[in-house]
Amino acid sequence: MTTAVSFQSVSRHYSAVKAVDRVDLDVQAGEFFAMLGPSGSGKTTSLRLIAGFEQPTAGHIEIFGETAEGVPPYRRNVNTVFQDYALFPHLNVLDNVAYGLMVRGVPRAERHRATEEVLAMVKLPGYGDRRPGQLSGGQRQRVALARALVNRPKVLLLDEPLGALDLKLREQMQEELKSLQRQLGITFVFVTHDQGEALSMADRVAVFSDGRIMQVGTPQEIYQRPASRFVADFVGSSNVLPPDFVQRYSGQRGWGSLRPESIRIQAEAAGDGVPARVVSKSYLGAATRVVLEAEGLRINAILPAGARLPEDGEAVVLTFNRENMHVMEEG
Amino acid sequence: MRADRNQRAPLALKIAATAGLLFLHLPILLIFVYAFTTEDKSYAWPPPGFTTKWFAVTWNRPDVWQALTLSVKVASISTAVALVLGTLCAAAVSQTKFFGRETISLLVILPIALPGIITGIALRSAFSIAEIPFSTWTIVLGHATFCVVVVYNNAVARFRRTSASLVEASMDLGADGFQTFRYVILPNIGTALLAGGMLAFALSFDEVIVTTFTAGQQQTLPIWMLEELVRPRQRPVTNVVAMVVVLVTFLPILAAFYLTRDGDQIAGSGK
Numbered sequence: 395m396t397t398a399v400s401f402q403s404v405s406r407h408y409s410a411v412k413a414v415d416r417v418d419l420d421v422q423a424g425e426f427f428a429m430l431g432p433s434g435s436g437k438t439t440s441l442r443l444i445a446g447f448e449q450p451t452a453g454h455i456e457i458f459g460e461t462a463e464g465v466p467p468y469r470r471n472v473n474t475v476f477q478d479y480a481l482f483p484h485l486n487v488l489d490n491v492a493y494g495l496m497v498r499g500v501p502r503a504e505r506h507r508a509t510e511e512v513l514a515m516v517k518l519p520g521y522g523d524r525r526p527g528q529l530s531g532g533q534r535q536r537v538a539l540a541r542a543l544v545n546r547p548k549v550l551l552l553d554e555p556l557g558a559l560d561l562k563l564r565e566q567m568q569e570e571l572k573s574l575q576r577q578l579g580i581t582f583v584f585v586t587h588d589q590g591e592a593l594s595m596a597d598r599v600a601v602f603s604d605g606r607i608m609q610v611g612t613p614q615e616i617y618q619r620p621a622s623r624f625v626a627d628f629v630g631s632s633n634v635l636p637p638d639f640v641q642r643y644s645g646q647r648g649w650g651s652l653r654p655e656s657i658r659i660q661a662e663a664a665g666d667g668v669p670a671r672v673v674s675k676s677y678l679g680a681a682t683r684v685v686l687e688a689e690g691l692r693i694n695a696i697l698p699a700g701a702r703l704p705e706d707g708e709a710v711v712l713t714f715n716r717e718n719m720h721v722m723e724e725g
Numbered sequence: 726m727r728a729d730r731n732q733r734a735p736l737a738l739k740i741a742a743t744a745g746l747l748f749l750h751l752p753i754l755l756i757f758v759y760a761f762t763t764e765d766k767s768y769a770w771p772p773p774g775f776t777t778k779w780f781a782v783t784w785n786r787p788d789v790w791q792a793l794t795l796s797v798k799v800a801s802i803s804t805a806v807a808l809v810l811g812t813l814c815a816a817a818v819s820q821t822k823f824f825g826r827e828t829i830s831l832l833v834i835l836p837i838a839l840p841g842i843i844t845g846i847a848l849r850s851a852f853s854i855a856e857i858p859f860s861t862w863t864i865v866l867g868h869a870t871f872c873v874v875v876v877y878n879n880a881v882a883r884f885r886r887t888s889a890s891l892v893e894a895s896m897d898l899g900a901d902g903f904q905t906f907r908y909v910i911l912p913n914i915g916t917a918l919l920a921g922g923m924l925a926f927a928l929s930f931d932e933v934i935v936t937t938f939t940a941g942q943q944q945t946l947p948i949w950m951l952e953e954l955v956r957p958r959q960r961p962v963t964n965v966v967a968m969v970v971v972l973v974t975f976l977p978i979l980a981a982f983y984l985t986r987d988g989d990q991i992a993g994s995g996k
């Protein structure tokens with residue numbers, strides 16, 4: 395397998411701020427790779443390092459085996475879909491999409507043909523004459539995508555591209571992005587702070603915090619076997635449990651992560667398990683989140699629709715399968 | 726709020742507004758009238774008679790042509806210098822962050838806040854210390870100090886409203902620095918530069934104070950006019966010149982007004 399993007403101990407420091415700090419990373423060719431993390435965690439800076447808008451202060455970056463340091467953005471076979479789309483307001487949709495071909499000197503007829511083709515691919519055929527100002531948010535997003543894809547990049551970078559869309563449109567675009575990526579076979583590097591988005595779309599996810607990568611893995615690995623308390627908490631709001639609790643109820647050593655949906659709530663009479671008290675409940679539609687207190691800890695449980703819901707303040711017993719208690723390597 | 730727009734103004738306000746506008750613009754019409762008067766020693770009202778002979782007289786006076794040529798030349802060069810320097814400075818201040826940025830911004834704007842007489846004296850002293858002889862170029866230098874400011878102010882406002890990611894998008898799509906300037910930056914700031922440039926040209930064209938200190942024996946148009954008023958000889962010639970200048974400059978200014986108004990809409994639509 396070819397490596398599309400490789401970071402070797404890459405750092406980007408702004409005087410005292412370590413935006414990206416000694417990051418090692420390999421993105422495989424043809425992969426849908428997500429960079430997930432809270433704002434200020436270094437994921438966007440990492441993306442800008444790949445695009446060439448930032449240069450590393452230390453370390454080495456390769457894009458398809460070629461050294462990237464010192465190569466300006468316009469000489470990289472990499473295109474970006476910007477968070478604010480950055481469509482050129484003075485050009486119509488056709489000229490926006492054809493821009494990359496125009497500056498490369500592709501003849502007018504050919505670039506118009508390629509533009510119509512890619513506009514059809516993003517389901518905006520015949521929109522060429524419109525101005526960006528006349529389009530809805532979702533349509534602008536598609537134009538931004540078309541403008542990047544028309545250049546046939548080896549790597550497509552997406553900087554929180556769905557952030558400005560409403561929920562329905564976002565889910566639809568997630569599907570479309572995923573199928574576009576399969577169809578074109580282009581490596582996608584996708585930056586998001588939305589863990590649901592990262593888990594549902596990506597082949598692999600890198601979780602960022604404070605300029606460092608906390609864990610890289612498939613969505614299943616990240617979700618089921620978080621490597622640290624940060625990952626457990628950030629991805630899917632797991633219950634992070636201290637070593638003495640883990641020792642007492644599962645016999646293992648170290649900090650534990652217990653997913654809210656793997657907890658069952660039983661009446662107190664049922665006996666065995668963790669004694670707890672219900673603090674509050676919130677209805678989520680397909681499920682109900684129950685906040686409980688046990689041994690001075692806040693614990694979240696998610697009950698599927700149809701399960702018996704305990705009353706607020708009710709004393710209950712929590713049970714879970716021991717294999718669902720994942721013990722993390724680091725604290 | 727919307728309803729207030731449709732309310733009719735009281736009559737007294739209408740009269741006051743009309744009077745105010747007349748007060749502003751009637752004197753300009755007077756200048757036109759005196760361009761046709763037969764009386765050439767004083768501005769007598771009403772004019773004793775009307776004639777168009779002053780147009781021919783003006784046409785044949787070499788000093789008019791010299792002053793006009795010098796003014797156009799100085800204003801053109803100052804505006805060109807201001808367009809280049811003002812745009813570069815605006816780009817630096819609005820697109821990047823660096824130590825001393827606010828100070829530089831203030832120092833660039835300062836010349837327009839300084840009284841012209843201060844700028845004039847300062848430049849005159851500096852020229853004499855540096856032993857630079859007075860010439861067209863010293864006038865240009867003097868004018869450029871305030872022309873840069875108006876171009877800078879216009880450009881910096883437009884840069885601030887233009888998303889910085891447009892430049893990155895252009896580079897990302899394969900355009901080098903020159904192409905990005907040509908295809909993205911210029912179309913987005915063009916109308917702001919046009920407005921700034923025209924204002925700079927106009928400021929330079931009728932500047933008196935700084936010019937007095939930085940010119941040698943040469944006369945720009947406004948200085949020539951002042952001299953003519955002191956010497957009562959063929960007075961209507963001054964009026965003819967003034968009238969022609971007003972007519973010639975009116976159309977481009979009107980055009981710039983409409984162009985920049987549309988430009989604002991285009992720049993705003995991207996947000």
